[in-house]
Amino acid sequence: MGNNYSREGHMLDERMIELVKNHLGLSISTNFNDFDNVDCMIYNESSADGYDLWVVTNDSKHVNICENVYYYANDLANAFEEQVRWGDQTFYIDDYAYEDAYIEDKLIEMFTDHAEDIIENDELDITLEEINYLKEEYGIGEETEEADSTKVV
Numbered sequence: 001m002g003n004n005y006s007r008e009g010h011m012l013d014e015r016m017i018e019l020v021k022n023h024l025g026l027s028i029s030t031n032f033n034d035f036d037n038v039d040c041m042i043y044n045e046s047s048a049d050g051y052d053l054w055v056v057t058n059d060s061k062h063v064n065i066c067e068n069v070y071y072y073a074n075d076l077a078n079a080f081e082e083q084v085r086w087g088d089q090t091f092y093i094d095d096y097a098y099e100d101a102y103i104e105d106k107l108i109e110m111f112t113d114h115a116e117d118i119i120e121n122d123e124l125d126i127t128l129e130e131i132n133y134l135k136e137e138y139g140i141g142e143e144t145e146e147a148d149s150t151k152v153v
Contacts, residue, residue, distance in 0.1 A: 011133060013108055019126060020111040023118045027090045030098055035060070039088035042076060044096045045069075054097060056083065076101030081110060116140050 021028070027038075035041060041060050045053045054070040056079040057063050070076060076097055083091070093103060111118070115138045118124060119131050135141050 011130065011137075013104065015130075016111040017104060017107045019118050019124060020107055020114055022124055023114055023121050024084060024110070025089045026084065028098075028103070029090075029092050030095050032092075032094075034090075035092045038090040038092045040080075040083045040090070041092045042080060042097045042101070043092070043094040054101070056080070058083075058088070073097065073100035074102075077103060077106035081106055084110070112138070 020026075029038065035043075040056065040058055042054070042056050045055055047053055051071075052073075054073055054076050055063055055068055056070065056076060057068040063069065070079065080091070080093075080101070080103060093101075097103070115134050118126065119134050119140060
């Protein structure tokens with residue numbers, strides 16, 4: 001788990017994931033002991049004839065096949081993001097689903113979507129260097145500077 005590639009020579013993927021998880025209040029566990037103590041479970045099951053199926057549910061005792069079961073793992077990252085939008089904050093994601101669904105890539109994408117809010121979140125442990133990097137990388141603050149410098153004559 002976890003790529004440590006530096007983006008633009010500056011911020012590690014792992015740091016982006018940490019910041020977006022903290023900003024959104026997300027907790028992701030791959031420990032099966034947490035299975036019943038989370039808002040949402042994402043895991044692998046097998047069909048009767050041996051095919052891999054993927055489940056995304058808030059209630060593992062009442063899985064709705066039409067709404068909670070996926071045939072392709074590449075649909076799971078979007079399902080995960082949707083669960084976050086619906087307010088889920090604690091997740092159990094089994095190791096296979098975490099890797100096969102590219103959950104970390106989705107978290108980095110979510111980081112990009114929330115970069116401006118992350119900068120403005122006073123509760124995050126983010127350095128001034130990181131803030132400046134994010135402002136430059138994502139063009140944050142340029143709109144207000146342009147608006148301030150435009151005068152009607």
